[in-house]
Amino acid sequence: MKYRSMIIKSKIPQVSIDIDNKKSLHETIGYCDSGEIYAYLIDDDSNGTNLRKKPNGEIIYVLKTQNGNVEFSLSESKDSWFKITKIDTYDDAIEPIPDECWIHGSLIGAQLRNYGGQPIALYKTPDATQIAFTIYEQDVILSFNTMCGSDWVQVNHRGELGWIQSEWLCGNPVTTCP
Template sequence: MNKNPKNPALNLVIGVALGCISVITNSDIANQIALAKSIKPQNCDVFAYVIDKNPQGLNVRSGASINHKILGQIPINETVKMIATAGDWVQITDASDGFPGTGWVFGPKLGISTRGYGTNGVDLYASASQKSRKIGKIPSNVSVKLLGCRGDWARVEYQGVKGWLKKEDRCAAALTTCS
C-alpha cells in the first residue's frame, strides 16, 4: 500500500490556494504602501463648521483614517480650524466646542458658506491663486461642499463645479452670517 499517494488534482488545488493567499497578502501590503505614499498632508489655514448630523458629534481621530483611535467628538455647527488635509481627511484644531485638542476628521463632514453680501456672488478660481482663471460665480450666502484646502484657500464644489475660494469670500459660521 502506498502511504504517500500522488494526487495531481489535490496538489494543483493546494498550489492555487497558496498562490491566491500570497497574491492577496502582497496586494494588501502594496495597497497600504501606495496609500501611505499618496497621502502627503497639505498645510492649510481654513475655518469650517461641522455639518455631521450624528447626535454624538463628529468623531475626531488620532490619524487620517477610520482605523485610528477616536479621541473625542465635536457637535454639529461648531467651528474648527483646518490645519492640514490628506485625501478626504482634515487635521483640525481650535474647535469652538467639544474637542479641545488637535486631531483628524473626515472632510466631507465639514462645511463652509459664501460671503459676497451686497454683490452678485463670489468668484470660483481654477487653482489656489487669484492669478488663476475664474471658472464661475457662486451666489452670496450659500453653503458649498468642502473638498479640501491649501494655504488659506478652500477647495469647494457648487452645483457640480469644483474650484477654489479665497479667504475673503468664505464664511465658517454655521448659524450666523459673516458680514
C-alpha cells in the same frame, strides 16, 4: 467669543523652478503650505461625527453635538481630510480633544460671504488664473475638499469642485462675518 488658534507652518526649502507659462505655480510644484482656515460642522448624523487619529484612521472621538453648533480651526489637509487645531462650540460642552485629530471635508463647510449678492468666481487651481465656475446665489454653504495655505480652499458646490479665496468664506455658524 475669543479665538486663540495655533498656526502650524511647514518649512519649504528654496528651490529653483522653470515655470511653464501655461501652468499656474500650484500646477507646476503641486504643493501647498499649511495655514489656518475656519469651518463649521455641517454633519447632520444623529450618531455623532467621527474625529480620527490620522486621515481615514482610527476613530478617537465621536463629537455628539448639533449640526452647525461647532466651529473648527484647521491647519492642513490631506486627501480630503482636515487637521483640527481647535474646536469651539456654542451650546454644547465637549471634552478636550486630543492634540491631533482629523475630520473629513464633507462634514465641514462655510457660508459664502457674498452678502451683497455679487457673483463669486471659483477657480480651477488655487490662484486667480482660470475660472472653473461662478456662484450667483447668496446663503450658500460649501463643503470643503482641500486647502492651500490660509488663502485658498477647494470646495464642493452641487458636485463641482472649485478653489475659492478664503476671504469669501465665513466659518462662523451663528453669525455673518465682517
